[in-house]
Amino acid sequence: MTPNDLAALHARCFRNPRPWSADEFTGLLTSSGTFLLEAPQGFLMGRAIAGEAELLTVAVAPEARQAGTGRALVAAFAGRAASMGAEDAFLEVAHDNLAARALYSATGWLESGVRRRYYGPATDAIVMRLTLRATQEGG
DSSP: OOHHHHHHHHHHHOSSSOOOOHHHHHHHHTSTTEEEEEETTEEEEEEEETTEEEEEEEEEOGGGTTSSHHHHHHHHHHHHHHHTTOSEEEEEEETTOHHHHHHHHHTTOEEEEEETTTTSTTOOEEEEEEEHHHHHTTO
16 A cells, blocks of 8 residues: 555545554655554554564444454464564553453453543543564463
8 A cells, every 4th residue: 555545545434533644654665663554455564673562553443343354463463563572562442432442452452541631632542552572472
């Protein structure tokens, strides 16, 4: 996918937090440790550096949801990040994005904190953590 493709799909998936622009995707794709995982009608962007990973965003076309694409991308993220030397992974998710929170919980992520008003005056972020050592070791 090109940065324009990524931005177009991201815009179909997000209103709050706001969708990212093609320029933002270009900047991220050229930064150290950043990687892109693609699937039909979806993608995930993450980064791994200095023993930690961050799941930056995951987008699945609305008409393709509930078919396992998001789960497969999140699982692939854990494998890729661990292979890049990350031992722990983190993400932020809007507190009212219940579908994403359920997906992350179902794939082993644990809520570890809150960032108040992270996505705006009325939208907190839930910080979630995944221990990759256990994932990498099969436990």
